[in-house]
Amino acid sequence: MTSTIDSGVLRRLANSWPNRATVRTDMDRLAEPEEYDRAVPDYPVRLLPFAEHPAFTAAAPEQRQQVLTLAWLVYNERVIAAEEHVANPTFAMIMHGVFPGTDAFAIKQAVQQTHVDEVWHTYMHMIAMQRTRQVRAVADEPGYPPTVTYRRLVEAERKTTEQWERDLLKLVWTTVSEISINAYLELLSRDTTIQPLHALVPRLHARDESAHSSVMIEVVKALYPHLSTAQRQAFVRAIPQALNAFVAQDFDVWPAVLRHAGIRDADEIVHDCRRAAGNNLLVRDFSGIRRIVRELEIEDRIDYDFSAA
Numbered sequence: 001m002t003s004t005i006d007s008g009v010l011r012r013l014a015n016s017w018p019n020r021a022t023v024r025t026d027m028d029r030l031a032e033p034e035e036y037d038r039a040v041p042d043y044p045v046r047l048l049p050f051a052e053h054p055a056f057t058a059a060a061p062e063q064r065q066q067v068l069t070l071a072w073l074v075y076n077e078r079v080i081a082a083e084e085h086v087a088n089p090t091f092a093m094i095m096h097g098v099f100p101g102t103d104a105f106a107i108k109q110a111v112q113q114t115h116v117d118e119v120w121h122t123y124m125h126m127i128a129m130q131r132t133r134q135v136r137a138v139a140d141e142p143g144y145p146p147t148v149t150y151r152r153l154v155e156a157e158r159k160t161t162e163q164w165e166r167d168l169l170k171l172v173w174t175t176v177s178e179i180s181i182n183a184y185l186e187l188l189s190r191d192t193t194i195q196p197l198h199a200l201v202p203r204l205h206a207r208d209e210s211a212h213s214s215v216m217i218e219v220v221k222a223l224y225p226h227l228s229t230a231q232r233q234a235f236v237r238a239i240p241q242a243l244n245a246f247v248a249q250d251f252d253v254w255p256a257v258l259r260h261a262g263i264r265d266a267d268e269i270v271h272d273c274r275r276a277a278g279n280n281l282l283v284r285d286f287s288g289i290r291r292i293v294r295e296l297e298i299e300d301r302i303d304y305d306f307s308a309a
């Protein structure tokens with residue numbers, strides 16, 4: 001383990017934060033978004049795992065439109081759950097000194113800035129969702145199950161006996177998420193076929209996240225040398241689990257969405273998609289996580305087939 005933290009990177013990020021952070025620079029754009037054109041979809045149809053399923057393409061245009069509205073809400077729910085249930089608890093733990101090796105001021109400053117950004121991200125996505133609910137007159141919604149990324153974290157936590165194991169799982173889930181979330185945000189951030197606000201929010205969010213991935217890489221490099229052998233083994237074991245949880249299509253959410261839009265054979269549609277090969281990854285960009293495992297020199301111990309990318 002030869003990697004040492006790059007305090008120059010942390011200092012540059014911390015110094016540029018007051019002018020870079022979207023919470024400072026883009027609050028107005030969010031408050032006064034472009035006018036809402038009801039003919040423009042809320043979410044790109046190509047991202048639906050059942051986009052080409054005959055039972056979906058045969059549905060009425062209003063029904064498909066409603067599915068896209070709900071899909072946009074689901075997309076935001078997944079982001080918010082990652083911030084609220086995974087990233088923010090981890091940043092709080094880092095600030096509270098749970099992980100030895102992270103007590104340098106340069107680390108704490110960058111982590112606290114990151115934490116502020118994340119709370120703002122939840123706010124941005126929350127505002128965007130509320131606007132959609134108003135303009136599309138969404139009166140009721142199906143209950144969404146907890147997101148796949150969070151469900152898998154809870155499942156992994158259940159199999160542990162020690163608090164340090166659970167802390168480490170949250171840390172690994174956050175590491176994967178901070179380093180890979182841009183791939184999820186970029187699914188929408190450059191899309192010109194959807195509501196402009198629905199590309200803008202992920203685009204603004206992604207701008208902050210490109211700094212967060214650099215922060216998280218330094219945080220992990222700082223604390224990894226302080227982990228015991230058992231903790232390092234748990235860290236290495238958790239990376240593929242977290243990656244799988246992060247890139248997975250969330251099939252569980254779709255039957256209720258399709259049913260809510262009045263589309264028949266909802267369960268069959270989703271069942272067919274689950275079975276279709278090559279349709280089970282939502283995000284396919286692993287470049288960030290490959291970089292961190294290389295920097296930690298644990299590349300050969302990670303049990304993950306990156307060639308699926």
Ligand SMILES: [Fe+2]
Nearest residue numbers: 083117118121
């Ligand atoms: Fe975020």
Ligand SMILES: [Fe+2]
Nearest residue numbers: 118178209212
């Ligand atoms: Fe982040």
